Amino acid sequence: MNCTPSKQSIQAIIQACLFVITLAGLTACGGNSADSDELIQSVILAEATDNGTTVESLNLFLQNGNDRIINENETAKLGATAILTNGSSSDATEAMSWSSSDPSILMESNGVLTGITKGTATLTGTIFTPNQITTELLINVSDAEIVPSSLEVLWPNPAPPCTTLSTQIRPVEFTDGTVRNVTEWATWSTSNATQAEIIALLPKEVDFVLYTDQEVAFNINVDDVDYPQFLTATEAPQVSVVLQDGGTLLASGETRSLQAISVYPANGAVTESIEQYLDWSSDFPSIASVENTNVTGVGSGETVIRGRCGDIEEEFATLSLDVISIDFEGIVFFIDDEEIGSGEISQYQIINIGDEETKIRAFADLGQFEVQLEDTEDWEVTSVDSSGSVSDIASIRYEEDHLLLTPLSAGKLEIKAFFDEDESDDDNALKEAVLKLEIK
Structure with missing residues (x-):
């Protein structure tokens, strides 16, 4: 070969x-791209700062989609969107500083709200870069209970095994008349950790993986009430x-x-x-x-x-x-399309003055493979026998994987090529060979 x-x-x-x-x-x-999305939005906000754009206003919200309401003992992640003076918007969640007007009713920690007791509190969100803007959001803490006696889980269909799958609980009605997303609030578990794994609990969905084609029992606990659920994987993917x-x-x-x-x-x-x-x-x-x-x-x-x-x-x-197995057997040179064999490499190869550009390539002979050497600028070209400088003898252009040589005057040149056997700093792994040229 x-x-x-x-x-x-x-x-x-x-x-x-x-x-x-x-x-x-x-x-x-199938997976969660939240981290990459946050990075993109952070870059947008940073670019806006560099361009002299400032934040005109902030929109604060609960990431689970619920409208300014949280239950006692419930947690919810906060989100913020910055409206910029150039008319664009950017996710500013990671740049925010938060506080609650009454931690005895509503507690905030690292961008996560926790309902403590029934009441109303003001959430304050502030961004400091590129300019300081503060916005308030009134949050109600409720002690309402879930009305339905069972939950409807929106299981994915199909649900192939060993694949990232996402699900959520259909928004449910509470006794205060509100309809809310409780997916983030719920505690999710499986009866057998070797058959299914909960890998991410997100504000609006839960990511999980099935490791079986048998029926898997899940348990969803909301406000100390268990809601058993069952799911069987569909056929395996390609x-x-x-x-x-x-x-x-x-x-x-x-x-x-x-x-x-x-x-x-x-x-x-x-x-x-x-x-x-x-x-x-x-x-x-x-x-x-x-x-x-x-x-x-x-x-x-x-x-x-x-x-x-x-x-x-x-x-x-x-x-x-x-x-x-790959074994290094030497470096082989080509002058145009002519291979310089091992028996010829010690002899001077003749190039005549007046010849057009000559292409010189080198390959590492690895037994079954010949690998063209690159980084020709690292090759060493020298003149010998006091025959003049390299530039006096030939004009040389360094391309990515070959040299182009145009003869100018009589003289002798030596071109030393290198091959790093394991791409390390070990000098013993660096192999070399010399091509001898005589310009006549």
């Missing part, structure tokens, strides 16, 4: 000499597995991350990386070992990496993996 990928790293070698499975356009849709950045080929001694992409239909194709939910193993640990979601080449040969989902018996995800 003779492959010539453009990356110098061993990882790139493998990817280039492989049938690469391309996962273009896959966007994880899962494709590759090594991180693509490919199914691994070098001995190399460690790569596994990537498992789940695809299932739900209002369109939903895709998600689910490798963290699977239990991974290797058919032949002496060829490739697996720890968590990382696979390491140990020997050489073929093995199958298997990902299991909880107690589901059917095979969930597999990767047929080839592990190869």
